[in-house]
Amino acid sequence: MPFLSPTRRGVLTFASLAVALLLLVPSVVRAHVTVWPRTAAHGAYERYVVRVPNEKDVATTRVEIRFPAEVRISSFLEVPGWKLEVVTDSAGKITGAVWTGNLPPKRFIEFPFVAVNPKEGASVVWPAIQTYAGNQLVEWTGPEGSKTPASVTKLTARPVTGAAADSAAHADSAARSAAAASSSGSSSTPLYISLAALALALVSLGLSLRRPETARA
Numbered sequence: 546m547p548f549l550s551p552t553r554r555g556v557l558t559f560a561s562l563a564v565a566l567l568l569l570v571p572s573v574v575r576a577h578v579t580v581w582p583r584t585a586a587h588g589a590y591e592r593y594v595v596r597v598p599n600e601k602d603v604a605t606t607r608v609e610i611r612f613p614a615e616v617r618i619s620s621f622l623e624v625p626g627w628k629l630e631v632v633t634d635s636a637g638k639i640t641g642a643v644w645t646g647n648l649p650p651k652r653f654i655e656f657p658f659v660a661v662n663p664k665e666g667a668s669v670v671w672p673a674i675q676t677y678a679g680n681q682l683v684e685w686t687g688p689e690g691s692k693t694p695a696s697v698t699k700l701t702a703r704p705v706t707g708a709a710a711d712s713a714a715h716a717d718s719a720a721r722s723a724a725a726a727s728s729s730g731s732s733s734t735p736l737y738i739s740l741a742a743l744a745l746a747l748v749s750l751g752l753s754l755r756r757p758e759t760a761r762a
Contacts, residue, residue, distance in 0.1 A: 576600035578608065578673040578685045580696040586703040588664040590619065593698075597675065598653040605648035607676035608656065611641045615663035618642075622657040629656075662700060671696045 576598045585591045599605045612618055618639035621629055627646035634640050648654050662669070672686040672695045687693045 577683075577693065578610075578675055578696060580610075580671040580673075580698060582698065583696075584699045584701060585662050585669075587662055587666075587700050588703055589662050590659060591662055592657060592659055595656040595658070595671075595673070596653060597648065597656070599648045599650050599677075601677055601681075602650050603678040603681075604650065605675055606645060606678055607674075608644045609641065609674040609676075610656075611672045612639060612660070613663075613669050613671070614640075615666065616669055617661040619659040619661060621659075624654065624656055627654070627656070666700055668700055669698045671698070 578598075579596050581594045581596060582591070595608065595610055597605060597608050621631070621642065623629065624644065624646075627644045630643040630645070631639055632641035632643065642656075642658070644656055646654075672684075675683045675685065677683075683693060685693050686695050688695075689697060
């Protein structure tokens with residue numbers, strides 16, 4: 546094995562630590578509260594899941610999510626071992642949810658709910674607050690790219706289904722039939738002209754054959 550000077554050994558050790566840290570950073574960045582799916586359709590009933598990982602050495606004891614005003618929450622799925630508190634405004638509209646329980650370190654949990662997506666807009670933002678044992682809070686409410694970003698669901702155009710799809714299909718079929726008929730009619734026009742010309746020629750021939758007979762009479 547070749548001899549390495551102390552300086553070179555120090556450089557190699559530093560490089561190894563740097564690589565290890567770079568490999569560790571993505572896992573730390575990803576370890577935040579997220580809402581899935583990350584893409585959904587406008588106006589659709591969607592089954593969402595709040596995914597909560599515990600990346601600390603103490604338990605997560607409370608998870609709170611605030612629902613955007615443009616989203617209508619329909620229902621929740623009970624999660625064993627966790628107590629759910631639904632937050633509403635003075636009109637009875639669901640504006641948030643709080644789950645309390647115990648999530649040990651190096652574990653994750655999911656809290657499902659059903660919501661109706663807004664019919665317009667580019668995205669939905671889901672602010673959340675994660676509480677650890679000892680009342681330590683992490684607010685996942687920042688913009689994308691920050692250290693504590695709020696989860697975002699991108700909204701896309703709703704696919705055409707059911708009666709609307711059938712109507713569109715019938716309209717397309719009718720358009721194709723009309724185009725085919727128009728094409729067929731256009732291509733038949735020269736044939737009709739040829740037949741008319743042939744009929745005129747036969748009539749002219751018949752008249753020319755009868756003229757000598759008329760002259761002899």
